[in-house]
Amino acid sequence: MMKNKIRSAVAAAAVTIAALGGAAATAPEAAAASCNSWTQNGKTTAAVKLRSNHSTSSTALGVLGKGTRVTSKCLWWDGKSRYQWYQVKVTSGPNTGRTGWMYGAYFWGFA
Secondary structure, three states: OHHHHHHHHHHHHHHHHHHOOOOOOOHHHHHHHOOEEEEEEEEEOOOEEEEOOOOOOOOEEEEEOOOOEEEEEEEEOOOOOOOOEEEEEEOOOOOOOOEEEEEHHHEEEEO
16 A cells, blocks of 8 residues: 555656656755745845855855845745845845845845
8 A cells, every 4th residue: 555655656756757848856946946935125234145045055156245235035944043044136236136045144124
């Protein structure tokens, strides 16, 4: 009985991957899918690294100085840490136009 359920699950996954053109979601795509849409203008409260993903071990794309204006696109929270990560688009400073992730402790939102 259990083997049949496992076979059914594997078959369903294979059909889904085939329907997607043979491409399975990678970790960043999966992470983006779990991001809750949330748009708000804000600025950084201190210098903070703009990162490629919601982790301090991900690649730093640049440094946002204190007061850099950003627009959040979504927020991600692992359910454990005190702060969320925000996916933001930079709207001022030398990184204007770049999109990446910043740690929520350094985000101050306003209307």
